[in-house]
Amino acid sequence: MSSGVPEKEKETVFVEYSKGVNGLEKVLLREVRGSSAEVYLYGGQVTSWKNEYGEELLFLSSKATFKSPKAIRGGIPICFPQFGTLGSLEQHGFARNRFWRIDQDPLPFPTNSGNKAFIDLILKPSEEDSKIWPHRYEFRLRVTLGPGGDLMLTSRIRNTNTDGKSFTFTFAYHSYLAVTDISEVRVEGLETRDYLDNSKDRERFTEQGDAITFESEVDKVYLGTPTKIAILDHERKRTFVLRKDGLPDAVVWNPWDKKAKAIPDFGDDEYKHMLCVQAACVETPITLKPGEEWRGRQELSAVPSSYCSGQLDPQKVLHGG
Structure with a gap:
């Protein structure tokens, strides 16, 4: 008698715990069609995201220290x-450099119940942390790999201070995307937006181009950005679509050659193969009173750029298709 569960799904181990580099604990999420994501408890950090063909979609420096x-x-x-x-x-x-724990008692997340490949992590302040940032909080993070290979990160941060004090913070998902050749990449969805240029003392400008392209160092915080941004890798014929919620800003960063050489845990030429596009809240910090909770979500998907039917056409993705 059939159980009604597809054979492939029976075989798939959706969540697997193991040890990674330097014996650090990690979690591997897998989906039925073959996509995967790797999450280290150190930093609560996604370090790998592969599509169904096993192609790596995130950049990790060859000199990264775990x-x-x-x-x-x-x-x-x-x-x-x-x-x-x-x-x-x-x-x-x-x-990003604290040891997170598996959340054994996770809060319910409004999520697609069809997702089986997810992990809930939690970070609470240590006594050492309280000395440098004197607040009590609970930071819950859910990392989900959707059936289609989409990668979702949902953060819930709650103020658990008992002294009646509010706290204020800024936030970003510092996503390093793997690209074939940075000079062949364009970012769409940020045109006409104001930005703060970190390489020019946070001076404020307005984006003039119809898309962002790269020929030198870029370190910009775009303000009041749309919920969808597309990153087109022409060489690979791949488009990353970043969707975000609760995060009004978007940071775009590539160190280029001079800065890359000055970063000890970054290869001299690795800037050619990465681009950081980050869902963030930077310009207007978030303030939470005791008992209040903030949520911020980022979803990444990767689709073939040549596939132009309906929603997956980058133009339609951006313009509400």
Whole structure:
């Protein structure tokens, strides 16, 4: 008698726990059609995302150190409670170099119940953290691999202070996308938007081009951005579609040659094969009173650029198709 479950689904181990580089704990998420994602508990960080053909979609530096206290260079580091260096904390905050735990008692997430490949992680302040950022919080992160290979990260941050104090933070999913050749990449969806240029003392400009292309260092925070952004890799004929919710800004970063050489855990020529496009909240920090919760979500999908039917046409993706 058939159980009604497809054979392939019976064989698939959707969530697998193992040890990774330097014995660090990691979780492998797998979907029936063959896509996968790898999440390290160190940093609560996605370090790999592969499509059904086993092609890597995220960039991870060949020089990445999987060792505390250094953050892992590549994948999707979580920047909390600070993005950048504007504040008293280390650059991009401390969530990306802390050890997260599997959340044994996760809150219900409004999610597609068809998703079986997901993991819930939680980060709470240690005594050491409380000295540098004196607030109590619970940061819950769900990483989900959808049946079609989409990668979703949902963050829920709650203020659990008992002293009545609010706290304020900035945030980003620092996504490193793998591209074939940065000079053949364009980003659509940010045209006409204002941005802060970090390479020019955060001076404010308006994006003039009909798309963003790359021929030198870019480090910009685009403000009030749409919920969908498309990153077209012409060489690979692949389009990444980034959808976001609760994150009004978008950071675009590529260090180019001079900066790349100055980054110790980054190969000299690796800037050619990566682009960071990050769903973020930078310009207007989020403030939570005790008991309040914030949610921010990012979804990444990768589709063939040559596939232009309906929703997967980049133009239609961007313009609400």
